[in-house]
């Protein structure tokens with residue numbers, strides 16, 4: 001247990017309401033005698049595909065592997081080639097970029113919008129090069145990053161759209177996809193999900209999934225995740241072992257029915273923060289459609305961030321930073337260190353996330369807003 005009165009995120013607290021169902025789910029797997037693949041995985045995949053509105057969902061080991069398997073599948077299918085470039089927001093979590101470079105592809109970093117924190121789709125055309133063959137849109141902090149500008153840009157240049165949906169399960173875009181869907185994970189050609197314990201739908205360990213309407217892609221992802229085999233002991237690709245663990249699948253099946261309720265709670269907390277935080281030193285996120293976002297994080301921008309975090313900690317409020325160092329400034333990407341990405345660097349130096357989970361009550365959110373309003377006053 002955290003010592004703070006308002007911890008940033010306490011996973012024990014948020015899973016406590018599910019303890020009975022989770023223990024029953026684990027017992028079901030133990031008693032089944034089937035510990036890789038099996039009915040729990042198939043049932044969770046069916047539930048996730050239905051929730052997302054796609055024809056296929058393939059359970060995999062984690063969110064990074066979901067992204068890697070998508071890119072590697074497109075390469076196996078000849079729809080991408082090593083050396084192709086992929087546009088990606090410069091202020092994303094590094095896993096988005098790791099998946100691109102691990103697949104032999106080159107990231108083209110595009111600046112975010114300083115107010116929405118999502119990729120600034122008005123910058124796509126200027127960032128276009130002949131090598132770009134795909135765009136990895138990231139629904140950062142649970143806010144859909146899909147609009148008319150992005151969809152028409154991708155269509156005009158024949159780009160594959162991959163969604164990094166690790167933070168946005170259950171969100172809806174204001175702009176429908178060409179198929180008429182709005183749910184994130186159904187908007188592009190393929191999408192990656194993460195069920196890392198801190199995500200909106202969190203497993204009790206690592207887990208992830210790929211969704212798509214493309215039968216060939218789904219089949220390729222599933223084969224690559226299973227040693228590259230299409231049938232037992234018959235390997236058509238040099239694959240990996242990136243399967244979804246059935247214990248995690250059983251946990252996720254138990255929790256998925258409550259996701260909408262939890263999202264509604266996050267939206268209520270966001271609405272409280274939006275209406276009650278009023279301090280000229282603290283900038284709230286700009287969200288046109290607060291009830292389409294799923295509020296994985298509620299991210300403020302504050303110039304005096306260190307002082308603000310210390311003040312909040314002194315007043316019992318936990319915070320976190322998503323993310324302090326952008327991918328192009330990480331030691332592993334020294335080749336990109338000289339890129340000029342001022343919006344990304346501005347955000348990296350100012351963003352601070354405040355509590356927004358089922359462990360935070362509406363009364364807590366009002367108290368936190370009051371504490372924030374007394375900062376520097």
Ligand SMILES: *Cc1c(COP(=O)(O)O)cnc(C)c1O
Nearest residue numbers: 062063064093095096166194196
């Ligand atoms: C969490 C996350 C990932 C990686 O997911 P893992 O399951 O932790 O591998 C990828 N992209 C984004 C935006 C994430 O937040």
